[in-house]
Amino acid sequence: MELYLIRHGIAEERRPDLKDEERSLTKEGREKTEKVAQRLRKLGLHFDLIASSPLIRARQTAEILIAAGLSSKVEECSYLAPDGRIENWAVDWLSPRNYSPQTQLALVGHEPDLSAWAEILLWGQAKATLVLKKAGMIGVKLPEKGSPLGRSQMFWLTPPKYLL
């Protein structure tokens, strides 16, 4: 099974009158994410499902991926909200679904969570060794059986600039 961890695009700055979860993608963030999505499609990628953090900037990113034809299915996933724990996601969300080894899954979320999730998938622990830019992506191959934590392999890590 392949997992694509995708960070949301460039969003509005934090400000006192705007809740963090309501920050939208900026025009630049939207355009760059669209270009990345088109390139991913051109490279032949297709996801069986896009699971997205419930925050607006992540949902908007997921919608751009859908619009580019990268998947026809999106769902909100509360584990992908900031500070979500991959241990809970793996046990409560992933494990009961019994996906086939051919499944291609995209997760749209936030930093520093997504790169920490990738590290935990590879190494079982996180220590900030991976640089994941906005609209960047990490590709991880999960083992066919058993827990993926500390037992997965990384085959792709890219900033958006190498996808434009």
Place this chain on the structure above:
Amino acid sequence: MELYLIRHGIAEERRPDLKDEERSLTKEGREKTEKVAQRLRKLGLHFDLIASSPLIRARQTAEILIAAGLSSKVEECSYLAPDGRIENWAVDWLSPRNYSPQTQLALVGHEPDLSAWAEILLWGQAKATLVLKKAGMIGVKLPEKGSPLGRSQMFWLTPPKYLL
């Protein structure tokens, strides 16, 4: 300082009448590596130096990178031969050179060594968590001071198919 670990392209199969170190790139390996090199150049990459394993398939890969304009300087580096140890390379080869933080260095070599080198740069140890295909690449950012082992970050890992 940025380090680009590049695996040689597809080479001749092992056979009894051919020394391992004399295996050349195949026609397909040469063509694919040329395409990767052209794409890297188009993405704006340029290396101050390409250090290559002394084995023919690595030297040929380095020559293709040079021909694509990715660097004007190549040198053989015995530490990059199969089973070379990054600990020795870091102390004996890299440290005395006092490269500036802006230096962009490419290392052309073999698997499973290069992905293990990257893991040791990030994590201080190797356990085969990274998939590095022939003519694929890993980009690692080294700290400005001190040993890079266990103290570096990865910003890029790509198979050639996403560079064609």
